[in-house]
Amino acid sequence: MRTIILGASGRLGRYLMRTFVAAHYDVVAVARSTSPPIWTRPFIG
Amino acid sequence: MTLHPEDVAGHHQLFSKTDCVVDARSQRYDDWSLYPAMIEATVTALVGTHAHYVYVDNLYLYGRPATSQPLNETAPQQPVSVKGQIRWRVEQRLMQAMAQHPITIVRLRDFYAITTDPLPRTLRWFGPPDLPHQFIHIPDAAQAIQWLVEGDLTVGQVWHVAGPDPISGTELRDLARAVSGVKTHLRVMGPITVRLISLGFPPLGVSSKLNIYGNPH
Numbered sequence: 001m002r003t004i005i006l007g008a009s010g011r012l013g014r015y016l017m018r019t020f021v022a023a024h025y026d027v028v029a030v031a032r033s034t035s036p037p038i039w040t041r042p043f044i045g
Numbered sequence: 046m047t048l049h050p051e052d053v054a055g056h057h058q059l060f061s062k063t064d065c066v067v068d069a070r071s072q073r074y075d076d077w078s079l080y081p082a083m084i085e086a087t088v089t090a091l092v093g094t095h096a097h098y099v100y101v102d103n104l105y106l107y108g109r110p111a112t113s114q115p116l117n118e119t120a121p122q123q124p125v126s127v128k129g130q131i132r133w134r135v136e137q138r139l140m141q142a143m144a145q146h147p148i149t150i151v152r153l154r155d156f157y158a159i160t161t162d163p164l165p166r167t168l169r170w171f172g173p174p175d176l177p178h179q180f181i182h183i184p185d186a187a188q189a190i191q192w193l194v195e196g197d198l199t200v201g202q203v204w205h206v207a208g209p210d211p212i213s214g215t216e217l218r219d220l221a222r223a224v225s226g227v228k229t230h231l232r233v234m235g236p237i238t239v240r241l242i243s244l245g246f247p248p249l250g251v252s253s254k255l256n257i258y259g260n261p262h
Contacts, residue, residue, distance in 0.1 A: 001064045001065060001194075002062065002063045002064050002065070003063065003064065003065040003066070003067060003194070004059055004060070004063050004065070004066045004067070004096075005067050005069060006066060006067065006068045006069060006070050006087070007068065007069035007070035007071065008069070010069055010070065010071060011156075011158065011183060012069040012101065012153075012156065012183055012186065012187065013069040013070075015158070015183045015184050015186070015187035016067055016069055016187045016190060016191075018184075018187070019184070019187040019188055019190075019191045020067075020191055023191055025191075028046070028059065028063070029046070030046055030047070030048055030059065031046075031047050032047065032048070032049070032050050032070065033047040033048055033049045
């Protein structure tokens with residue numbers, strides 16, 4: 001099954017990639033072209 | 046590959062050639078104003094495709110529980126923070142879109158990953174340190190999402206993915222000390238601290254944390 005992961009570079013996205021690839025899905029990773037400044041990235045939850 | 050969040054044509058082109066889209070995007074913590082437009086662009090890009098859209102949400106839309114009972118899926122949705130209200134509106138929009146498109150909503154607890162999050166010397170905790178809180182390990186959340194995607198059986202539904210047994214702040218501190226051998230401290234952020242942070246940075250949604258940690262979620 002072909003699956004797109006939006007937010008593939010995030011904390012959850014990275015694990016989704018591993019999980020779907022391990023399950024033999026055809027995975028396309030998509031990250032946002034607009035990367036937020038480091039200080040605005042999640043620090044809680 | 047990378048795409049601009051509001052690039053409808055680019056997303057549509059991708060979605061047209063896929064079976065499933067899992068949306069694990071969040072938003073920059075200081076500004077959630079662009080989040081609804083990003084999701085709206087995604088919904089527009091889905092039109093005319095057969096892709097099963099899986100939206101990953103959290104529990105902020107429940108806001109402050111009306112009872113002292115542990116939170117469950119029948120609790121009223123009363124978001125109180127900016128982020129919670131935005132998440133709630135986005136879910137309402139997606140529920141409307143479910144009539145035209147295969148969509149699943151997955152609500153996750155606060156998550157953590159031992160392999161990527163280094164064990165800090167100080168643990169931040171919101172609300173009463175003796176009140177249990179439930180977390181989910183990110184690999185478990187990812188596995189649950191993969192199972193929910195399998196076979197399209199969850200189309201048109203909202204799923205809550207729970208974690209293992211709840212743990213209190215003091216229990217977590219003791220566990221961290223036992224595992225690391227380091228005297229880990231618990232820094233409790235109470236209502237006053239949270240209110241000050243919320244006043245300075247409302248979009249952070251820290252008040253959501255207090256609602257979630259301040260009740261038996």
